[in-house]
Amino acid sequence: MLNMNSFNKPITNETSNNENISKIQGRGRGFLLKMYQRQSSEKPGNLLSSSIFLTENINNNVVVHNQDLFKRSSFQDCEYNYETPVRSTYIPPEPNENDKSIYDDGISSGIHFEKFDDIEVKVNGKNIPEAIESFKTNNIADQLMENIKMCNFVKPTPIQKYSIPIILSGKDLMATAQTGSGKTVAYVLPIVQKLLMDPQILVKDRNHSEPQVVIMAPTRELAVQITTVVLKLTRGTGISSFVCYGGTLVSHQKNKILKGCHILVATPGRLNEFVQHGFITFSSVRFFVLDEVDKMLDIDSKPDIDKILDHFSMPSVMDRQTIMLSATLPDATQHLAKFYLNKNYLFLAVGIISSASKDIKQNFCMVNRFNKREILFNILKKDSVGTIVFVKQKWTADFLATYLCEKHIPSTSIHGDRLQDQREIALNDFRNGKMNVLVATTVAARGLDIKCVNHVINYDMPLEIEEYVQRIGRTGRLGNQGIATSLFDPDEDYLLVDPIIKILASANQEIPNWLLKLGREAEYIDANDDFNKFGGSDIRILSNSVDECEEW
Numbered sequence: 295m296l297n298m299n300s301f302n303k304p305i306t307n308e309t310s311n312n313e314n315i316s317k318i319q320g321r322g323r324g325f326l327l328k329m330y331q332r333q334s335s336e337k338p339g340n341l342l343s344s345s346i347f348l349t350e351n352i353n354n355n356v357v358v359h360n361q362d363l364f365k366r367s368s369f370q371d372c373e374y375n376y377e378t379p380v381r382s383t384y385i386p387p388e389p390n391e392n393d394k395s396i397y398d399d400g401i402s403s404g405i406h407f408e409k410f411d412d413i414e415v416k417v418n419g420k421n422i423p424e425a426i427e428s429f430k431t432n433n434i435a436d437q438l439m440e441n442i443k444m445c446n447f448v449k450p451t452p453i454q455k456y457s458i459p460i461i462l463s464g465k466d467l468m469a470t471a472q473t474g475s476g477k478t479v480a481y482v483l484p485i486v487q488k489l490l491m492d493p494q495i496l497v498k499d500r501n502h503s504e505p506q507v508v509i510m511a512p513t514r515e516l517a518v519q520i521t522t523v524v525l526k527l528t529r530g531t532g533i534s535s536f537v538c539y540g541g542t543l544v545s546h547q548k549n550k551i552l553k554g555c556h557i558l559v560a561t562p563g564r565l566n567e568f569v570q571h572g573f574i575t576f577s578s579v580r581f582f583v584l585d586e587v588d589k590m591l592d593i594d595s596k597p598d599i600d601k602i603l604d605h606f607s608m609p610s611v612m613d614r615q616t617i618m619l620s621a622t623l624p625d626a627t628q629h630l631a632k633f634y635l636n637k638n639y640l641f642l643a644v645g646i647i648s649s650a651s652k653d654i655k656q657n658f659c660m661v662n663r664f665n666k667r668e669i670l671f672n673i674l675k676k677d678s679v680g681t682i683v684f685v686k687q688k689w690t691a692d693f694l695a696t697y698l699c700e701k702h703i704p705s706t707s708i709h710g711d712r713l714q715d716q717r718e719i720a721l722n723d724f725r726n727g728k729m730n731v732l733v734a735t736t737v738a739a740r741g742l743d744i745k746c747v748n749h750v751i752n753y754d755m756p757l758e759i760e761e762y763v764q765r766i767g768r769t770g771r772l773g774n775q776g777i778a779t780s781l782f783d784p785d786e787d788y789l790l791v792d793p794i795i796k797i798l799a800s801a802n803q804e805i806p807n808w809l810l811k812l813g814r815e816a817e818y819i820d821a822n823d824d825f826n827k828f829g830g831s832d833i834r835i836l837s838n839s840v841d842e843c844e845e846w
């Protein structure tokens with residue numbers, strides 16, 4: 295039987311019988327918990343159950359974290375890959391077309407929503423259509439207009455003012471705007487309008503189906519969220535949509551896909567699986583969207599995207615419309631992305647490229663690896679409601695969530711080793727306030743639009759500045775104010791000193807003296823450095839390959 299006290303013993307004692315001892319030295323209790331489970335579960339009658347954990351260790355008024363963790367058999371963390379994951383049998387809940395409650399989950403615009411209009415917008419390229427000031431223009435279909443009203447969208451956000459006419463004009467688009475500024479609607483709405491204006495027969499048979507729109511997202515939860523936006527805007531239009539993503543029962547998704555859909559939202563791995571089996575071909579594709587394009591074209595995901603775009607059935611760039619968006623758009627991504635776009639694509643940037651939203655108050659706290667956990671607890675014991683805590687590793691997510699539960703702070707975790715139903719339950723529990731804290735790895739860093747997020751804490755700093763911007767962007771959305779607190783360990787995070795200083799300066803935030811000092815000591819920054827020169831631009835301007843550049 296497991297006693298939590300055993301986790302406080304030195305690691306060497308805990309694992310002294312284990313032949314893998316050298317592997318797990320330095321690991322935390324979350325990791326050990328799983329090792330223990332693995333050992334225990336091998337012995338009949340010694341199964342570790344959540345109820346044991348519950349009764350022995352947690353007071354009744356505290357919600358228990360990850361009961362399911364104890365039932366799981368597969369655990370992988372970086373180099374530790376003990377078992378091949380089992381094929382998932384999870385069937386996600388079906389969206390009900392008549393369920394109007396989906397319209398309740400959007401974030402309401404905050405006090406700074408009107409200030410969005412003051413942000414500088416740049417559009418580069420030829421024949422730029424005029425921006426719209428209201429949704430009521432461009433002959434938007436009545437049913438679509440009705441759906442916009444149901445969403446409570448009174449006027450378009452700046453990215454929408456420009457992207458809607460651009461996409462309606464048939465141009466390819468690469469666009470960037472700060473986190474939480476309505477980029478999803480910025481492409482879904484004009485695509486739906488175009489499908490309604492020019493309907494085409496849906497091609498499908500018993501063996502395969504051909505979506506007309508493919509929207510790709512890097513994470514499963516984001517794909518599901520995008521599908522909800524699609525559902526909100528397509529209600530009553532006859533346009534069908536489907537989301538295919540990993541961690542769910544393949545045969546179930548296959549059957550659904552073979553029924554045909556106009557709009558397919560997908561994560562790369564599962565889509566490729568269906569494409570390889572011939573269940574999906576792209577001959578009917580009219581629109582191809584890469585959301586979070588910088589993530590989709592990074593070293594891990596690009597091969598999957600290439601497979602899809604190089605597929606024999608995929609129409610050429612001239613015969614499809616390609617749209618790419620992200621809040622963070624490094625030059626390197628632009629260099630890669632231009633090969634997937636028509637060469638006359640338009641480049642749209644709202645605000646400083648890759649900058650953080652000014653509605654997020656960014657705090658920094660210098661820590662070391664030994665005092666971090668206590669500092670986190672001290673922050674959360676004051677107020678923990680609606681907090682996402684980001685960590686680097688999966689086991690840290692489970693460990694911290696368990697630790698916080700022990701401290702009577704209802705917490706759950708989301709990371710890539712949790713089964714998909716567990717991930718969705720964790721997210722829903724956080725969304726509906728059952729859990730105050732969501733401890734997350736990078737899987738929750740991008741795109742997630744959750745009403746209640748007041749505070750983002752970087753328990754571990756990310757490796758890249760883009761991820762920092764994306765993580766803190768889970769709060770302070772749509773003109774609402776939010777707080778981000780980063781626990782900065784100079785020994786670990788020294789490479790981020792310079793980019794963080796620039797991000798803080800570009801968002802008009804106070805830069806802590808210790809951070810400036812660290813920057814100067816490491817000679818990262820020049821005393822005369824103009825921090826406000828942060829941000830990128832359309833890469834074609836540097837090479838003089840764009841003929842027209844207009845600024846609004």
Ligand SMILES: Nc1ncnc2c1ncn2[C@@H]1O[C@H](COP(=O)(O)OP(=O)(O)OP(=O)(O)O)[C@@H](O)[C@H]1O
Nearest residue numbers: 400401447450451473474475476477478621741743
């Ligand atoms: N015109 C609008 N008026 C009011 N709310 C809107 C409007 N457009 C979108 N929203 C809402 O804004 C919120 C944020 O939108 P969305 O998630 O698309 O932002 P985003 O820019 O894609 O963020 P991220 O970069 O983090 O992915 C959503 O809750 C959405 O419903």
